[in-house]
Amino acid sequence: MEGETLALLMCASFIGMLFAGVPVAIALIVSGFAFGYLGFGMTLFNLIPLRIFGVATNYTLLAVPLFVFMGVMLERSRLAEDLLDVIGFLCGPLPGGMGLAIVLVGVLMGAATGIVGATVVTLGLLTLPVFLKRNYSKPLACGVICSSGTLGQIIPPSLVLILLADIMAESVGTIFAAAMIPGLVLAGIYLVYLFVFGLLRPDMAPPIPKEERALKTRGQLVEDVFKVVLPPIALILAVLGSIIGGVAAPTEAASMGAAGSLLIAALSRRLDWPTLAGTLRNTLNISAMIYFILIASQAFSLAFRGLGGDALVESMFEAVPGGTTGVLISMLVILFFLGFFLEWIEISYIVMPLFVPILRSAGVDMVWMAILVGMTLQTTFLTPPVGWSLFFLKGVTPPSIKASHIYLGVAPFVVLQVIAVVLVFIYPDIALWLPRAIGW
Amino acid sequence: MEGANQTADPPETYGDDLAGRVARFFEAIVEWAGRLMMLVVFVMVLLITTNVILRYLFSIGPVSLQELEWHLMVPVALIGSAYTLRHHGHVRVDILYDSFSGRTRAVVNLLSSIGLLVTSVLIVWLSLNFVYQAYAIGEGSPDPGGLPYRFIIKAMIPLGFSLLALQAMAHIILYSKRALGR
Numbered sequence: 001m002e003g004e005t006l007a008l009l010m011c012a013s014f015i016g017m018l019f020a021g022v023p024v025a026i027a028l029i030v031s032g033f034a035f036g037y038l039g040f041g042m043t044l045f046n047l048i049p050l051r052i053f054g055v056a057t058n059y060t061l062l063a064v065p066l067f068v069f070m071g072v073m074l075e076r077s078r079l080a081e082d083l084l085d086v087i088g089f090l091c092g093p094l095p096g097g098m099g100l101a102i103v104l105v106g107v108l109m110g111a112a113t114g115i116v117g118a119t120v121v122t123l124g125l126l127t128l129p130v131f132l133k134r135n136y137s138k139p140l141a142c143g144v145i146c147s148s149g150t151l152g153q154i155i156p157p158s159l160v161l162i163l164l165a166d167i168m169a170e171s172v173g174t175i176f177a178a179a180m181i182p183g184l185v186l187a188g189i190y191l192v193y194l195f196v197f198g199l200l201r202p203d204m205a206p207p208i209p210k211e212e213r214a215l216k217t218r219g220q221l222v223e224d225v226f227k228v229v230l231p232p233i234a235l236i237l238a239v240l241g242s243i244i245g246g247v248a249a250p251t252e253a254a255s256m257g258a259a260g261s262l263l264i265a266a267l268s269r270r271l272d273w274p275t276l277a278g279t280l281r282n283t284l285n286i287s288a289m290i291y292f293i294l295i296a297s298q299a300f301s302l303a304f305r306g307l308g309g310d311a312l313v314e315s316m317f318e319a320v321p322g323g324t325t326g327v328l329i330s331m332l333v334i335l336f337f338l339g340f341f342l343e344w345i346e347i348s349y350i351v352m353p354l355f356v357p358i359l360r361s362a363g364v365d366m367v368w369m370a371i372l373v374g375m376t377l378q379t380t381f382l383t384p385p386v387g388w389s390l391f392f393l394k395g396v397t398p399p400s401i402k403a404s405h406i407y408l409g410v411a412p413f414v415v416l417q418v419i420a421v422v423l424v425f426i427y428p429d430i431a432l433w434l435p436r437a438i439g440w
Numbered sequence: 441m442e443g444a445n446q447t448a449d450p451p452e453t454y455g456d457d458l459a460g461r462v463a464r465f466f467e468a469i470v471e472w473a474g475r476l477m478m479l480v481v482f483v484m485v486l487l488i489t490t491n492v493i494l495r496y497l498f499s500i501g502p503v504s505l506q507e508l509e510w511h512l513m514v515p516v517a518l519i520g521s522a523y524t525l526r527h528h529g530h531v532r533v534d535i536l537y538d539s540f541s542g543r544t545r546a547v548v549n550l551l552s553s554i555g556l557l558v559t560s561v562l563i564v565w566l567s568l569n570f571v572y573q574a575y576a577i578g579e580g581s582p583d584p585g586g587l588p589y590r591f592i593i594k595a596m597i598p599l600g601f602s603l604l605a606l607q608a609m610a611h612i613i614l615y616s617k618r619a620l621g622r
Contacts, residue, residue: 021537021545022552023530025521030555033562048563049570049597056514056596062488065516069485255488262485280478285529287481288520292530295517299559 003039007309010035014300025289029296036303044306051298055291059251060166064159065287066254070239072282073261074232077270082228083108088130089221099136099144099194099205102127106148107155107187108236120149124393128401137204138401140197143409146382146389147190147417153378155183157239157254159290160374163348168356168366172249177435178367179374185430186375186420193416227268235260297349309354324362328369331355332376332421339380347377371431372424379417382410454614463610467526470607474523477516484512503585511593518600522607525556546618553615557608560601567597 010031017027036044055061087105091097106123123145131141153160156176165175198205239257265271320326338347352373359369381389384407393406424430454460488509494500524530537545571594573579580588 017552018532019536021532021540021548022555023532025530026552026556029559030552033559042562042566045562045566049567049594052518052563052567052597053514053570053594056517057510059510062510062513065481065513066485066488069481251488252492255485255492258485259489276482277478280481284474284478284481284516284520285524285527288517288524289529289531291517292521292524295521 003307004309004312006035006039007304007307007312010300010303010307010309025292025296028293028300032296032299032301032303036299036306039303039307044302045299047302048299051302052295055294055298058166059249060162060172061291061294063157063162063251063254064290065283066251066258067157067159068286069279069283070235070254070257070261072279072286073258073265073275076275076279076282077261077265077268079228079232079261079264079268079270082224083232086221086224086229090225097198099140099198100191102144103148103151103187103190103194106145106151107183108233120146120389120393123149132400135203138405139409140204141409142393142401142406143411143413144190144194146393146406146410147413148187149393150378150381150389151183151187151190153381154179154186154371154374156180157257158374160348160377161370164352164370164374167348167352168370170366170370174367174435175370177438178371178431181434182371182375182420182424182431185423186417189416189420190413193412231264231268232261235264294349301349301353324359324364327355327362328359328364328372331359332372335373335376336380336383339377339383365428365432367435368424368428368431372421375417375421375424379414379421382414382417384410454610455617459613459617463613466606466610470522470526470603470610473519473603474526477520477523480512480516484509484516487512503581503583504587507581507583507587511587514593514596515600518596519603521600522603525604525607525611543619543621546615550612550615550619553608553611557605557612560605560608563601564598564605567594567601571595571598 013035014027014031017031018024022030033045083105088097088101091101091104102123127145128141131144132138152158156179158179161175161179162172165172168175194205235257238260239253262271265275320330335347335351338351356366360366384390390403390406390410394401394403454463487505491501491505491509494505537548540548571591574594575591578588579590580586581590
């Protein structure tokens with residue numbers, strides 16, 4: 001059989017296994033080995049140990065377990081939960097105030113962890129009961145939780161951006177700086193939408209009642225702000241600042257974030273043995289899950305390239321009209337659809353390397369492209385029927401919430417996302433201004 | 441990523457027959473290796489933090505301590521994968537899977553465990569030579585002051601995939617029982 005036919009069959013079998021419920025990494029490694037063997041025999045895989053060693057020893061990827069540690073520590077020590085509570089009170093009197101609070105916390109937590117699963121699950125567990133108690137409309141509540149929890153994908157420091165920087169051969173600091181304004185624009189669009197929604201339909205997004213707010217004195221609130229809001233925010237700003245300011249490499253800053261979360265938890269007397277052990281267990285599980293997908297994707301991509309799969313994609317793109325812009329748009333569309341059923345890690349490591357050389361030689365700005373890709377991938381997290389954020393939320397909701405509530409709720413946010421991507425596409429300066437302004 | 445694959449599967453019952461005892465023994469090995477890795481994660485976090493502090497405050501940066509950072513990451517990534525498999529932490533797409541019957545799920549898991557076992561054994565076999573070459577030439581760090589005996593760290597590849605193979609075998613026993621309805 002022709003190599004390229006095998007490459008197509010390999011992709012088909014991978015997607016087939018994926019939908020049958022085979023774990024992503026196992027589907028990758030099995031389809032890679034099976035079809036690579038059919039095409040070449042075992043010789044192709046002599047390179048595999050070196051590739052695996054390359055992934056496991058990559059210095060930038062070392063930031064992954066450190067950021068995971070920081071996020072899990074903030075979550076398990078319940079610092080994140082208290083943060084939410086206080087911000088909810090601060091936003092209390094505004095229409096749609098709770099929703100505004102969730103978006104703000106989503107931004108902060110997302111920035112802190114960069115782990116969508118952790119953020120969406122935490123926000124869902126902690127805020128959905130409150131939303132329901134406050135008589136928010138169910139779809140609105142679900143939409144807010146999913147979309148703000150997903151903001152962490154684009155607001156630095158995020159794992160997606162670190163991997164994209166690696167693939168595009170750009171510095172992580174540049175990519176982080178470039179993602180900053182688009183991420184904030186997106187958060188701003190969300191806030192405006194919620195505010196307008198709250199004004200027009202106060203019945204669906206009622207503010208916290210006056211009587212309840214009266215129970216908490218101003219003094220208590222100020223004290224809480226100092227005790228639970230400022231430390232995590234200071235930590236996040238310190239980590240972000242040192243990366244973007246170029247003082248520390250992401251891995252170094254991540255280690256400071258990890259140690260800082262440990263310190264904050266200890267100072268607020270939330271650090272006990274179960275918290276630490278649980279944090280280490282989750283950190284190991286989540287990090288190993290990510291690394292195993294990266295390792296498995298080495299077998300897949302080795303076979304895919306060996307079988308001429310990249311030439312296949314390239315020839316497909318030569319047929320696209322509209323020159324470079326056409327290729328760029330069609331790439332984003334393809335990523336969007338792939339994002340329905342692939343994890344962003346596979347998309348980043350398997351699909352992106354096929355596009356990068358073509359677009360780089362066409363003179364496309366790699367930093368701009370990284371941001372467009374990041375935002376597109378983030379959108380796919382929210383898109384029904386297969387969005388990772390939707391699954392994460394559904395895993396933790398009470399039975400009164402149906403999948404249809406979640407699907408209905410995220411729909412307007414998907415539209416807002418697409419608007420933001422189009423804005424960055426038309427005005428590249430939204431992404432490129434900040435890195436230029438600070439001299440990259 | 442957590443929570444994505446929490447499905448209402450029945451608790452793990454290996455039974456008391458020989459196969460069940462073998463499976464539990466394999467899982468115990470993976471479990472203890474994983475707990476050791478939890479400790480290594482903590483040491484790694486502290487080590488990287490210490491290195492950063494030493495460098496920025498005292499301008500000390502021994503190559504050996506820098507290299508130790510990723511020397512710790514390699515076992516965490518490779519041995520951790522088996523531990524994550526043991527605790528079903530590897531993410532899967534569950535749109536259809538959620539609607540499958542218990543037996544269909546067992547069949548899916550049985551087949552994927554067999555696939556993983558075969559590929560893991562192949563990778564162990566492929567990587568032995570990789571490790572042996574590093575041993576034979578006495579490979580160490582190319583940088584002065586770096587760590588010697590690089591074959592030990594390269595040996596984490598066959599070790600990690602051996603543990604994955606053990607865990608896959610335990611799951612084959614579990615899911616074949618479940619698929620047969622026992």
